Amino acid sequence: MVTRKEKREMEKEVNYLFELLKTQNHFFKNLNKLLKEVDDPRHQSYITYDTEVLLMMVILKNACNLKSMREMTNEFNKEECIKNVGKWLGNEDLEELPHYDTINDFLSRLNPAELERIRIDMIKKLFKKRCFDSHRINGEYWGIAIDGTGIFTFDKKHCEHCLRRVYKYTDKETGEEKTKTIYMHHVLEAKLIVGNMVLSVASEFIENESEDVKKQDCELKAFYRLTARLKDTFKKLPICLIADSLYACENVFKQCKANNWNYLFRFKEDRIKSITDEFQALKNMEEEEGKKANVVKIRESEQRGEITWVNDIDYRGLGVNVFECEV
Known part of the structure; x- marks a missing residue:
């Protein structure tokens, strides 16, 4: 020691x-x-x-x-x-x-x-040297995490590209209802996951074209711009996107399918109701019939739990696999 x-x-x-x-x-x-x-x-x-x-x-x-x-x-x-x-x-x-x-x-x-x-030149050299191959998902796909993050916040408008968010609050002294506008700059990042390290492979700013836009830029809009650049830069790279429940939607599923990418998205029950309902129905059906074919018990030194999954749930012509883990 x-x-x-x-x-x-x-x-x-x-x-x-x-x-x-x-x-x-x-x-x-x-x-x-x-x-x-x-x-x-x-x-x-x-x-x-x-x-x-x-x-x-x-x-x-x-x-x-x-x-x-x-x-x-x-x-x-x-x-x-x-x-x-x-x-x-x-x-x-x-x-x-x-x-x-x-x-x-x-x-x-x-x-x-x-x-x-x-940055692209450096990332491609790392791929070419095969120094991270052991971190591929299933020995094939490169895990790339997508997430947006705030980098600056202002009380006053910083520039014409600022995102805006209006908050309602009650004045403590007068009890009057008021509003306050916060101005922000956000960026969407794509990071290659290799063990306990992440390497930035692409960035896309989430910003308004001008201050008078009717609809502000958002994380999903930036996602389509970012993935278009990712596909153009790494044309044949086998990718598995990893992201939160915001991305669990039809257009993102289709984008991944068009790019021949896999994906692992967190899924909240209220995100797509039809998927949630079918998953719960099939899960309950197996429990009632005593089958529980798609269930694995977790038995480790300090943990107990259960893994349940249902494959090929149809969602508008797309086959979605749902995986639930309770620990």
Whole structure:
């Protein structure tokens, strides 16, 4: 058993920069080249640091678990760090690292498609090296989780693309009914699940085209845009989508079938009533007849439960399998 003190001593002997560089050279040999080829939107006559330096700074910031851009500038502004980054990038003439204001200005102008291209290249290299094959579902399908998340919330309108949500509340002092509008920015993420890690493979912003739209953008609308890009990018990749009950609907089922994808969706009883009713009817029928053919008992050291399933429930021409587990 290694004590915490012994672990700290062992970590002192690890050259983390070397380990990170070794990982990059094994999986992503052309990463520096890709970073250097990013289309720079800045005025060329005012450029001091090229795209490779700016983007590598952000990568190292995240790899070092630094929480802010300001902290990155403070921690990296050391002779040893400047020298190491210069060696990493093959730029022995590097004398200073860019300030976080310079990096933020660059990122605010950068076309996101430039970074998307690099991410796709990296993910495809991991597939090609077959390093995650053991994590395929049934040895065949790649599990990709789809979910939306909020990234910013504002009390006032941030831009014309903001999503809006109106809340009703009662004023504590006057008892008057009032409303409050919250402005938000959300994104829909597709993440490849490999063991206890997730790797982002695609992102789609959930945002309004303009502030005067009659119907706001939503997670399901973004889903169809995201899956179209996924299919176009990974044309032959065997995918199993994993998502919450929002996606348990006819159009999503059809989209998966058209793309030749499997899916595992959480299912709430009130999501599609006909499926719920048939599942319960077939389940009750077996219990009454004493068959219980599609039931497995769970008997583990600290858990007891029961797994029940019904296959090929017809839903508008689609065969749906329902699986219930009570622990």
